Amino acid sequence: MGTLPASAEEAVARLRREVGDIHQELVRYRLVVWTAGNVSARVPGHDLLVIKPSGVPYEELSPRDMIVCDLDGTVVDGELSPSSDTAAHAYVYRHMPHVGGVVHTHSTYASAWAARGEAVPCVLTAMADEFGAEIPVGPFALIGDDSIGRGIVETLSGHRSPAVLMRSHGVFTIGKDARAAVKAAVMCEDVARTVHIARQLGEPRPLAQADVDRLHDRYQNVYGQPGAAR
Numbered sequence: 001m002g003t004l005p006a007s008a009e010e011a012v013a014r015l016r017r018e019v020g021d022i023h024q025e026l027v028r029y030r031l032v033v034w035t036a037g038n039v040s041a042r043v044p045g046h047d048l049l050v051i052k053p054s055g056v057p058y059e060e061l062s063p064r065d066m067i068v069c070d071l072d073g074t075v076v077d078g079e080l081s082p083s084s085d086t087a088a089h090a091y092v093y094r095h096m097p098h099v100g101g102v103v104h105t106h107s108t109y110a111s112a113w114a115a116r117g118e119a120v121p122c123v124l125t126a127m128a129d130e131f132g133a134e135i136p137v138g139p140f141a142l143i144g145d146d147s148i149g150r151g152i153v154e155t156l157s158g159h160r161s162p163a164v165l166m167r168s169h170g171v172f173t174i175g176k177d178a179r180a181a182v183k184a185a186v187m188c189e190d191v192a193r194t195v196h197i198a199r200q201l202g203e204p205r206p207l208a209q210a211d212v213d214r215l216h217d218r219y220q221n222v223y224g225q226p227g228a229a230r
């Protein structure tokens, strides 16, 4: 175990509370069953992340249970074993400096697209808003080392989408912080469900690229209140 620098203590204390609490949103939006999903956040200004422990029921998660790791996934502070996806989260933070939050779920409809290995096509204004493109599929990768992280980074680098469907597995999302990554996971499941239902009725019609571009720009830069999170 490493040592937590004194200069990180305040931010870590805040993120232990925030990361612990935000797992309840995964439950509220029905993105997880049992303990099958995780959220992490980067500690601003430090090569550290805060992530949940592995296999602990969401209703039992307390700030004290959160694990602090370095960006190689080595535990720096915490009593419990970190999430089994820690190496994947750490790889994303190492290679995507703009990312401040990462989320993983097995949400039902999005994971059904992942099981088929099919990207969710951009056929709704809500998709253009949040994802700016299709939601892409990443490679199949086993849990435990850098493989999942590599697949996420390879797929999302240069892509507008903050969500990737890892083949035969589930959803990983990124954001400027944990809340933004959770929001992307909520939106991903919502549009995966709607487009799946549309498919039962016929072939959904793709949006024109120029419309996708305009919708994405408006939502990312104009929608909502000035200065507020979208």
Ligand SMILES: O=C(CO)[C@@H](O)[C@@H](O)COP(=O)(O)O
Pocket (backbone or CB within 6 Å): 035, 036, 037, 038, 053, 054, 055, 056, 082, 083, 084, 085, 104, 143
């Ligand atoms: O994806 C998987 C397993 O397929 C894991 O992320 C999931 O079970 C959650 O694991 P953790 O409780 O975060 O270790």
